Amino acid sequence: MNGIHGSPIDEQTRCIHYHSENDIVAIKFKCCNTYYPCYKCHQEEADHDREVWQKEEFHTSAILCGLCGHIHTIRDYLSRSSCANCHTAFNEGCALHHHIYFDV
Numbered sequence: 001m002n003g004i005h006g007s008p009i010d011e012q013t014r015c016i017h018y019h020s021e022n023d024i025v026a027i028k029f030k031c032c033n034t035y036y037p038c039y040k041c042h043q044e045e046a047d048h049d050r051e052v053w054q055k056e057e058f059h060t061s062a063i064l065c066g067l068c069g070h071i072h073t074i075r076d077y078l079s080r081s082s083c084a085n086c087h088t089a090f091n092e093g094c095a096l097h098h099h100i101y102f103d104v
């Protein structure tokens with residue numbers, strides 16, 4: 001997919017690490033302003049450590065739905081379980097990883 005770094009394996013931002021039916025979001029990383037499907041993709045490709053988004057930055061649009069292209073703010077994304085635009089469910093397991101991306 002255009003603009004997504006890392007190792008996406010399809011047009012809906014699934015990657016070699018996370019590729020279940022519901023792994024459809026890409027996340028823009030604070031450290032490099034670049035979209036990756038997951039933190040492992042960032043780890044393998046970026047030449048720096050990742051930074052987490054701070055609470056006062058949760059208004060930033062940084063979560064891309066790989067199905068419809070809608071971009072959510074971090075606050076919006078954290079408060080919902082499906083895409084605001086196409087209503088496709090997000091992977092519930094992602095909640096376990098929020099601290100990797102966000103200061104939650």
Ligand SMILES: [Zn+2]
Pocket residue numbers: 029030031032033042046048049050051
């Ligand atoms: Zn980075």
Ligand SMILES: [Zn+2]
Pocket residue numbers: 006007015016017018037038039040041042
């Ligand atoms: Zn990945």
Ligand SMILES: [Zn+2]
Pocket residue numbers: 065066067068069070083084085086087088
């Ligand atoms: Zn969507």
